[in-house]
Amino acid sequence: MIIDTRYNDLANGLINFSTELKKGERVLIDAFDVPDAIVIALIRAARRKGAYPYVNLNKARISRELNREAVDEQVAPHAEIELARMQKMNAYIALRGSENIFEASDVPSIKSKLVSKHMKPVLDYRVRKTKWVVLRWPTPAMAQQASMSTEAFEDFYFKVCTLDYSRMIPGMKALSDLMKKTDKVHLKGPGTDLKFSIKGIGAEECGGLRNIPDGEVYSCPVRDSIEGVLQYNAPTVYQGIAFDNIRLVFKKGKIVEATSNNTKKLNEILDSDDGARHIGEFAIGFNPHILEPMRDILFDEKIAGSFHFTPGQAYEECDNGNRSQIHWDMVCIQRPEYGGGEIWFDGKLIRKDGIFVPKSLHKLNPDYLLAKKG
Numbered sequence: 057m058i059i060d061t062r063y064n065d066l067a068n069g070l071i072n073f074s075t076e077l078k079k080g081e082r083v084l085i086d087a088f089d090v091p092d093a094i095v096i097a098l099i100r101a102a103r104r105k106g107a108y109p110y111v112n113l114n115k116a117r118i119s120r121e122l123n124r125e126a127v128d129e130q131v132a133p134h135a136e137i138e139l140a141r142m143q144k145m146n147a148y149i150a151l152r153g154s155e156n157i158f159e160a161s162d163v164p165s166i167k168s169k170l171v172s173k174h175m176k177p178v179l180d181y182r183v184r185k186t187k188w189v190v191l192r193w194p195t196p197a198m199a200q201q202a203s204m205s206t207e208a209f210e211d212f213y214f215k216v217c218t219l220d221y222s223r224m225i226p227g228m229k230a231l232s233d234l235m236k237k238t239d240k241v242h243l244k245g246p247g248t249d250l251k252f253s254i255k256g257i258g259a260e261e262c263g264g265l266r267n268i269p270d271g272e273v274y275s276c277p278v279r280d281s282i283e284g285v286l287q288y289n290a291p292t293v294y295q296g297i298a299f300d301n302i303r304l305v306f307k308k309g310k311i312v313e314a315t316s317n318n319t320k321k322l323n324e325i326l327d328s329d330d331g332a333r334h335i336g337e338f339a340i341g342f343n344p345h346i347l348e349p350m351r352d353i354l355f356d357e358k359i360a361g362s363f364h365f366t367p368g369q370a371y372e373e374c375d376n377g378n379r380s381q382i383h384w385d386m387v388c389i390q391r392p393e394y395g396g397g398e399i400w401f402d403g404k405l406i407r408k409d410g411i412f413v414p415k416s417l418h419k420l421n422p423d424y425l426l427a428k429k430g
Contacts, residue, residue: 059097062214067097069218070149071105074189074265079106081146088114089153090193098149110145116159123160126167128174135174142178148186153193157201157351160296165324168295172328172381184372191217191268192354202350216345216355221264224271224342227412227419228261231273231340234416235259238401241277241338243363245390245397247287247303250365252277254338260373262339271343271358277335279376280309286365289394290349290356290387297321298351302386304367309334311367326367331380336370339363340399340407341387344422353385360422361391361410363399 071077083102087095095111102109122130142148160168182188192198192213199209239255259275288302299322305313311333316322326332343358350356357364368382390397391410399407406413412420419425 057093057096059093059100062218063094063097064101065218066214067094067101069264070098070189070191070268071101071107073221074268075147075149075187077102077105077107077147077187080108081105082108082110082144083147083149084141084145085109085111086114086148086150087111088151088193089116089155089195090151094151094193098151107147110141116154116156120159120163123163123167123171126171128170131171131174135178138175138178139181142181142186145182145186148182148188150188150190151193152190152354153195155195155197157197157293158296158298163296165295165321169328169381176381189266189268190354192352198350198352201352202348212345216269216343219264219269219343219345221270223425224263224420225261227342227417227424228263228273230416231412231420232259232261234401234406234414235273235275240400240402242400243286243365243388243397244400245287245388246289246395248285248388248397250282250284250286250306252283252309252335252338253281254278257376258374260371267354267358269343269346269355269358271346271360272339272341272364274337274339274371274374276337276370276374276376276378277309279334279378282306282309282335286388288365288386288388290359290362290389291351292353292356292384292386293351294325294382294384304386325382325384328382329380331378332368332382334367334378334380335365336368336376336378336380336383337364337366337374337385339366339385342412342420342425344425347391349387349389353387356387357385359387359389361394361407362387362389364388 099109194213199206243250254275262272264270300317302316341358341362364385364387368380370378396409
């Protein structure tokens with residue numbers, strides 16, 4: 057089978073850079089509604105490294121049907137099987153296509169919660185114990201979300217996903233080092249005045265090793281330190297449902313008020329468990345190719361000039377102790393065309409209207425990341 061050279065380039069990047077697959081290692085390729093050709097490209101790339109590829113093929117419409125009337129007796133044995141398989145893997149690559157991003161919109165919340173509860177140990181093992189990378193796949197549905205033609209969106213997708221992420225390393229390290237030394241954070245913008253601490257939490261750089269596309273540094277608030285209000289301006293889809301204009305009010309770290317275009321459903325999700333009303337991640341995004349939201353979080357959370365503030369589960373690497381079955385990345389863009397905004401660390405202005413101010417962080421600004429190497 058002749059493979060598109062763009063598929064081979066992407067597969068080589070995922071195998072050689074993102075997961076750094078080695079001879080004798082096992083990799084699970086989890087494919088959701090994607091062309092056979094990219095799966096074959098990944099299998100071949102893994103075999104060239106002397107690794108052993110395994111494949112799981114998923115269809116959104118079938119998953120919807122299974123989940124709509126899910127019961128413990130069905131899901132619990134399935135989760136045990138999936139965990140046993142994951143425990144045999146050294147690496148995990150997920151390719152997530154979607155013909156309809158709202159395919160799961162009519163799955164009852166109680167059923168989604170049941171499935172998430174049983175599958176959480178599988179997710180936890182994958183995140184903590186394997187070398188993993190997750191990426192979307194360009195589809196006409198995604199092109200429509202981005203208000204682009206299918207061909208133009210594919211060109212955009214491969215440009216973003218094959219970006220030279222090594223160019224981000226100096227700026228990411230500087231930002232990560234700064235966040236590790238920071239106590240007080242203050243976020244300002246239209247409808248937003250939020251204060252919290254990240255003291256002692258740490259920070260992690262994300263430059264193409266876990267998500268594709270990538271371009272963020274994340275930390276996490278001290279769990280009970282958050283005070284104020286946050287108005288998000290990027291649309292989001294969670295559990296197959298669209299949300300716009302989410303506004304959260306915090307007191308002592310807890311979401312005490314939550315409104316949106318679908319306030320009832322928003323609060324149902326935030327009532328999934330106690331941890332869902334606390335925050336598990338604070339991250340700053342800076343991918344220079346990604347400028348507009350498209351209701352796809354793997355892209356939207358990396359938007360240049362954005363940050364995301366995430367209800368739910370904290371990552372082990374930057375842990376505030378919050379535990380939840382949800383992890384919902386909600387995004388706020390601070391570039392001028394979205395109303396602007398500021399990020400302050402310990403009383404010093406770090407980013408204004410999407411542009412980093414300190415000289416040490418200039419290498420994360422678009423003019424540097426997009427400049428040709430000389």
